[in-house]
Amino acid sequence: EEKHSLSFVEQLVEEDLAAGKNGGRIQTRFPPEPNGYLHIGHAKAICMDFGVAENYGGVCNLRFDDTNPSKENTEYVENILNDIKWLGFKWGHIYYASDYFDKLWDFAIWMIKNGNAYVDEQTSEQIAQQKGTPTEPGTPSPYRDRPVEENLRLFNQMNTPEAVEGSMVLRAKLDMANPNMHFRDPIMYRIIQTPHHRTGTKWHCYPMYDFAHGQSDYFEGVTHSICTLEFVPHRPLYNKFIDFLKEMDGTAKDGLDDNRPRQIEFNRLNLTYTVMSKRKLHTLVDEHLVNGWDDPRMPTLCGMRRRGYSPESIRNFIRSIGYTKFDALNDVALLEAAVRDDLNKRATRVSAVLDPVKLVITNYPDGKSEEMTAINNPEDETAGTHTITFTKNLWIERADFMEDAPKKFFRMTPGKEVRLKNAYIVKCTGCTKDANGNITEIQAEYDPESRSGMPGANRRVKGTLHWVSADNCMKAEVREYDRLFNVENPSADDRDFRELLNPDSLKIHENCYVENYLSSVKPGQYLQFQRIGYFMMDPDSTAEHLVFNKTVGLKDSWNK
Ligand code: ATP
Numbered sequence: 016e017e018k019h020s021l022s023f024v025e026q027l028v029e030e031d032l033a034a035g036k037n038g039g040r041i042q043t044r045f046p047p048e049p050n051g052y053l054h055i056g057h058a059k060a061i062c063m064d065f066g067v068a069e070n071y072g073g074v075c076n077l078r079f080d081d082t083n084p085s086k087e088n089t090e091y092v093e094n095i096l097n098d099i100k101w102l103g104f105k106w107g108h109i110y111y112a113s114d115y116f117d118k119l120w121d122f123a124i125w126m127i128k129n130g131n132a133y134v135d136e137q138t139s140e141q142i143a144q145q146k147g148t149p150t151e152p153g154t155p156s157p158y159r160d161r162p163v164e165e166n167l168r169l170f171n172q173m174n175t176p177e178a179v180e181g182s183m184v185l186r187a188k189l190d191m192a193n194p195n196m197h198f199r200d201p202i203m204y205r206i207i208q209t210p211h212h213r214t215g216t217k218w219h220c221y222p223m224y225d226f227a228h229g230q231s232d233y234f235e236g237v238t239h240s241i242c243t244l245e246f247v248p249h250r251p252l253y254n255k256f257i258d259f260l261k262e263m264d265g266t267a268k269d270g271l272d273d274n275r276p277r278q279i280e281f282n283r284l285n286l287t288y289t290v291m292s293k294r295k296l297h298t299l300v301d302e303h304l305v306n307g308w309d310d311p312r313m314p315t316l317c318g319m320r321r322r323g324y325s326p327e328s329i330r331n332f333i334r335s336i337g338y339t340k341f342d343a344l345n346d347v348a349l350l351e352a353a354v355r356d357d358l359n360k361r362a363t364r365v366s367a368v369l370d371p372v373k374l375v376i377t378n379y380p381d382g383k384s385e386e387m388t389a390i391n392n393p394e395d396e397t398a399g400t401h402t403i404t405f406t407k408n409l410w411i412e413r414a415d416f417m418e419d420a421p422k423k424f425f426r427m428t429p430g431k432e433v434r435l436k437n438a439y440i441v442k443c444t445g446c447t448k449d450a451n452g453n454i455t456e457i458q459a460e461y462d463p464e465s466r467s468g469m470p471g472a473n474r475r476v477k478g479t480l481h482w483v484s485a486d487n488c489m490k491a492e493v494r495e496y497d498r499l500f501n502v503e504n505p506s507a508d509d510r511d512f513r514e515l516l517n518p519d520s521l522k523i524h525e526n527c528y529v530e531n532y533l534s535s536v537k538p539g540q541y542l543q544f545q546r547i548g549y550f551m552m553d554p555d556s557t558a559e560h561l562v563f564n565k566t567v568g569l570k571d572s573w574n575k
């Protein structure tokens with residue numbers, strides 16, 4: 016892998032190491048909420064969390080932030096694990112925030128007993144109204160000063176099957192005038208009666224993010240808790256709850272103030288022409304605006320995998336955009352360039368004709384066939400070769416023929432020579448049309464001395480065309496994808512994001528022909544359809560009906 020300059024995150028980590036913090040130990044975590052599939056934004060966080068651990072001899076654990084049972088399930092857990100493995104990372108432990116529900120409960124009880132938490136029976140609307148503004152203090156809840164015993168009784172009541180969702184919350188008693196809004200008596204627990212995918216019906220109230228995340232980091236011994244910029248204003252509260260925890264466990268004054276996770280924030284990944292909010296991705300799937308989470312148009316890792324992106328190209332892209340303190344919108348063309356770059360090195364070159372028209376080599380013997388050698392990858396000698404069958408009847412691309420061609424048309428036109436890749440030089444002699452003037456067949460004569468590898472093949476011919484033998488090929492469906500959205504930044508648009516979808520984001524070519532070699536490939540194998548682009552077999556493919564996804568074209572066709 017290429018050397019790269021340190022990001023500001025790694026610089027901070029190195030400062031901590033130099034200062035002797037945590038005894039030189041490095042421990043990070045990637046904390047997905049199992050309420051959806053991972054997308055390329057998550058990949059940016061994964062590369063950082065795992066990258067820091069790898070670079071400094073530490074460990075990165077996974078922690079499922081499963082504190083909201085109403086949106087989470089094990090299907091998401093399984094897929095998240097699979098996607099992280101696919102990206103090429105190895106975790107230490109797998110933890111769940113739900114492993115800490117007992118500890119967090121005890122901590123909450125301690126907070127109540129110390130007069131630092133209270134049960135509020137107001138509605139969430141009332142609580143929101145009392146928050147105040149950053150410049151005006153909030154209004155204290157009428158329940159703020161209720162006695163400890165009453166708080167303990169009500170908090171226990173919150174954790175019963177009878178508790179009504181929304182009827183009570185536990186709040187930290189902090190500072191209703193603090194300029195940081197997160198200090199204005201943040202909610203610690205709320206009632207949720209949906210069974211949890213791991214703890215079942217043991218719990219009826221669950222900790223909020225702010226009362227679970229930092230504490231979980233602390234319990235696990237995380238040294239650097241790396242997250243995205245929207246958590247900057249949460250950081251003082253993150254630290255405050257850890258202060259309380261250290262007070263509770265008696266390590267508050269341990270001199271070095273060691274054993275304390277440090278939260279560091281970087282900019283989220285936003286990509287042009289897509290959305291990354293899980294709520295919106297859920298909508299796309301639930302309303303069948305795409306064909307599932309792994310639709311190749313989705314920004315999900317499973318979608319990109321199905322489309323044919325390599326994990327290496329995603330990691331290279333993330334390295335190239337880097338980590339900063341400013342949110343930005345990254346051009347998806349950069350990702351596609353990274354995909355092209357990587358696939359060029361690993362894709363097997365094959366022949367496929369997406370919009371076929373018949374080409375007959377009139378002077379080639381009927382019934383004859385020859386096995387031609389096709390190099391699998393000119394970028395990689397070790398990739399070897401395969402054979403492709405040449406016969407009298409071929410398919411070529413309709414766009415590769417013009418009856419009256421301009422001078423610069425170096426493809427097939429009557430009277431001119433072109434090379435058929437890996438085969439012969441042929442000279443077009445004419446074409447046949449139907450009653451409507453559509454071309455139904457093209458004729459050419461081949462030069463028997465010009466077979467690839469023979470001296471006669473060295474003659475200068477401007478154009479080289481790809482082809483497939485009509486007598487030795489398979490039919491295939493090819494799915495071609497365009498931008499999922501018509502606008503660069505759908506998230507910044509006032510209109511409903513559904514109205515911004517590109518209605519032509521999926522184009523299906525039903526009548527393609529591919530060389531027989533493709534019957535032996537599998538989804539997961541990187542392919543280049545020569546002169547067209549990079550492709551991957553789709554899992555919908557069967558022996559009778561081959562299906563391929565276009566990963567990306569050979570050249571960027573959007574920024575011409
Ligand atoms: P949403 O807010 O859409 O529900 P999320 O960010 O809450 O998504 P999580 O599963 O909680 O999703 O995210 C796990 C980790 O991935 C978090 O640390 C989060 O900061 C990080 N992450 C999520 N989206 C991005 C992104 N677009 N760029 C970088 N990191 C991201």
Ligand code: MG
Pocket residue numbers: 048
């Ligand atoms: Mg989250």
Ligand code: MG
Pocket residue numbers: none
């Ligand atoms: Mg979120």
